[in-house]
Amino acid sequence: QSALTQPASVSGSPGQSITLSCTGTSSDIGTYTFVSWYQQHPGQVPRLMIYDVSNRPSWVSSRFSGSRSGNTASLTISDLRAEDEAHYYCASYTGSSTLVFGGGTKVTVL
């Protein structure tokens, strides 16, 4: 159950678009469409942003979108805003009936 690989940090200016990557293997992201993304502000509870690769819960802005190509999933944040500054974690279902998270990416709004 190796963790998914995420860049430690990504930054962007307000109004820009940024893309966070999440790299797994053919045993998780490469095979299953069960990739989810979570936002966590400091001291707060994680919040679901994307599920099943590209679906948004009702409470999530359309500025957030998800995709997958091969063994890598991506989260794109459009029209970057100050409130988007947070940690983002990806997660995937694996072939061993388990779930695995990435190490997290800290998004900084310049």
Added chain:
Amino acid sequence: EVKLWESGGGSVQPGESLRLSCAPSGFTFSTFAMSWVRQAPGKGLEWVSSISGSGDKIDSADSVKGRFTISRDNSRNTLSLQMNSLRAEDTAVYYCAIGGTPSRRFFDYWGQGTLVTVSS
């Protein structure tokens, strides 16, 4: 409104046991898989264990297999995590969440978390 309330956290010594509970409300508990996810201080999220809505399917991370047991009582609307042989590396905030294996392989609602500290 969906709410999840964890309890049972605290400070214990290595090798000791602790039982966490989660009290859900605002949804039909028995129809959803439930999970425990933990977060060590200053670290990322780690999936711990999931249980199906009926309780007949359980999956757990290798790091806790044989030591932690997830269970649920649908008649009392309670989710539990029995943690035995605790280690220092189990120190974390433990979140109760809706979702996980075998269905709904994501976590759409989370509790506020309960802190478990394992230290001598």
